[in-house]
Amino acid sequence: MIVGLTGGIGSGKSEAAQLFAKLGVPIVDVDAISHHLTSVGSPVLKEIIKAFGKSYLLADGSLDRAALREKVFADEVARRQLEEILHPLIYKQALQQLSKDTAAPYQILVIPLLFEGSPYQNILNRILVIDCDESLQIARTVERSGLSEQAVIAIMRAQVSRKIRLALADDVIENNGNLQELGKKIAEIHRKYMRTCIVSQ
Secondary structure (H helix, E strand, C coil), X not given: CEEEEECCCCCCHHHHHHHHHHCCCCEEEHHHHHHHHCCCCCHHHHHHHHHHCHHHECCCCCECHHHHHHHHHHCHHHHHHHHHHHHHHHHHHHHHHHHHHCCCCCXXXXXXXXXXXXXXXXXXXEEEEEECCHHHHHHHHHHHHCCCHHHHHHHHHHCCCHHHHHHXXXXXXXXXXXXXXXXXXXXXXXXXXXXXXXXXX
């Protein structure tokens, strides 16, 4: 079974994925794949800089992810251009990683933009949304990333609405509390997924 884990920016997807990993669940994270593909000197990074310009490189030759993120969430044409470069490669790598752990009862595939036209829904058995209040999304992201509140709001507007995300979910974990509370909820849904896997065998 493949469970797609998603949620809006600042909802706590990464923390949730880490908690699943501690329970022994294999994790495939498309953001991690993207970071690997765009590492210093990589062919993909060179293609991105060719498309967007050297101003998106930091002094050490790495990608200025914050600046590029801010640009593509404010400019739909730029966002589609970046997606055309990255998404086919990320999807191919994600499938390869998922194929390595087929003996596991279930796997978690972390996809921040699951509902924004990605091809991943075709391979998922369930969709788990990590949800929190929008004010908390903004506060967490500003604190974590250093982006301005306006930039975070622009990113949120570029993503599907919270209402749509919740409507399309098979399972929802509310993450307005602390890490300990999230851990209890992850453990509970882990037991549910394990029971589902046993029944379906």
